[in-house]
Amino acid sequence: MRCAPTAGAALVLCAATAGLLSAQGSPEPAEPPPRFASWDEVNVLAHGLLQLGNGLREHVERTRGQLGALERRLGACGAACEERAASAAPPHGPLSPVSRGEAAPETLRNLQSQLKAQNSRIELLFQKVAQQQRHLEKQHLRIQNLQSQVGLLAPMQVGHRMAKPARRKRLPKMSQLVGPVHNTSHLKRLPRDCQELFEEGERQSGLFQIQPQGSLPFLVNCKMTPDGGWTIIQRRQDGSVDFNQPWEAYKDGFGDPQGEFWLGLEKVHLILGDRDSHLAVQLQDWEGNAESLQFPVRLGGEDTAYSLQLTAPVANKLGATTVTPSGLSLPFSTWDQDHDLRRDKNCAKSLSGGWWFGSCSHSNLNGQYFRSIPRQRQQRKKGIFWKTWRGRYYPLQATTMLIQPTVAEAAS
Missing domain, CATH: 3.90.215.10 (Gamma Fibrinogen, chain A, domain 1)
Structure with a gap:
């Protein structure tokens, strides 16, 4: 998109909005090959996406407010903008009454139309962000539901064995024997010791x-x-x-x-x-x-x-x-x-x-x-x-x- 020259604040806002929209329209990178994520990774990803959605929504709302304020200021400019445009004319070439009266309003109308176009695009982006946030919230609820089901199953599994203190690694066991056992073929009663x-x-x-x-x-x-x-x-x-x-x-x-x-x-x-x-x-x-x-x-x-x-x-x-x-x-x-x-x-x-x-x-x-x-x-x-x-x-x-x-x- 192109931005018409205007006040400094309008230029900065225009550049920021153009960057946001260009990032939206850039092609998505190729998806990496699927892999199984751990339970902690799923929780972290869901939480991070929720935070990102909230952050984007706040940014869009803040940008919309700034554009609205700028549009109201430009609308209220009126005759003051016209007088500034006349005073900014080159000294060696006096403008005709028609050009002096129409130059500033035309520039103002162009800038206002560009701002309206940006506003509509931001509105569309906001709707997409809101939709994604609703989807993420549903996914988060599903994750919480699965966690609660796993929590109910855990005591059933513990009931099948003695409760043991948590440890980071499996306890060592007696290794399998590879040497000869001298009395394995005996059919009589085994000795006590x-x-x-x-x-x-x-x-x-x-x-x-x-x-x-x-x-x-x-x-x-x-x-x-x-x-x-x-x-x-x-x-x-x-x-x-x-x-x-x-x-x-x-x-x-x-x-x-x-x-x-x-x-x-x-x-x-x-x-x-x-x-x-x-x-x-x-x-x-x-x-x-x-x-x-x-x-x-x-x-x-x-x-x-x-x-x-x-x-x-x-x-x-x-x-x-x-x-x-x-x-x-x-x-x-x-x-x-x-x-x-x-x-x-x-x-x-x-x-x-x-x-x-x-x-x-x-x-x-x-x-x-x-x-x-x-x-x-x-x-x-x-x-x-x-x-x-x-x-x-x-x-x-x-x-x-x-x-x-x-x-x-x-x-x-």
Whole structure:
């Protein structure tokens, strides 16, 4: 469009309106290939389009008001515009009475006709914006309706499983086994644990199926020794598995049974039941030195936070502050379920991993794995340590934990 010369405000308004109309008439860019949008993207897009529609409508209404005001001012100009046009004539060429009387009104009529044309186009644009806004409002209502329907369906889905705390990633599970399982072809009753398998004559260590009383069958790593069969419940050796896991992971188990793994508190409880048992702890440092510890234990169920019932000497080594003649029960703690004996600190969160923390400074075989000893002391205490052997600030290279019911009870 072209604009006739007039006052400065009219020129600016004319240019702005021409830009708006030219943008309206420009060809639309090619649409990108369709893709599925996320729920959040749909909400953001709908909200943004609603805001854009409201903004365009306000801009059009404001522009219409300005054009109307300018048109009223031009209409009221009348004789004043005619006198200004006469005074602006060139000094060397006096205008005839006819040209002097008709020049200004003609210019005014041209400008008014152009403004009316712009006003009609803006009116058409306003109608289109209003139509688009009504469409967007309907889409927004549909989105809200879908959201409410999804909100009603969510509790039904939650009802099919236990409510669990929200987490950013899926909990690790015990990986699928690729090695041989030695007793999968047995048609007779499965053994209760590795010790019962030993009593049936098995002398080869490896992966076996067991079935504790009241449990479904599951696979365990058995270590056969001259004095019986031991079930391996934990192994650290290379840092290939992250042991800084929440409560549910420690309850169910995670890792690779042929490498680093944690069998699972519930499985350990099913194996031991209410029987007196032994817990063996095998430690190795970075110089090749090894240490083996063994002590009697009992393990409670989840209602006790899988508490270890320990005798007084062992409880002292694990950081018990008060020990009765009958020993002490140490509950298991993770960063999301704090059961340790420290009231002022969450040991699992302060250090790393889950463990039977008496305090934060005596042992933690599920701490962070370091492939070399850190220089900073504050970092070293987050590692795998057993204070009564190499000290709190020495991160161990490898650990193995094994359980076996008391042989006398197992044989009965």
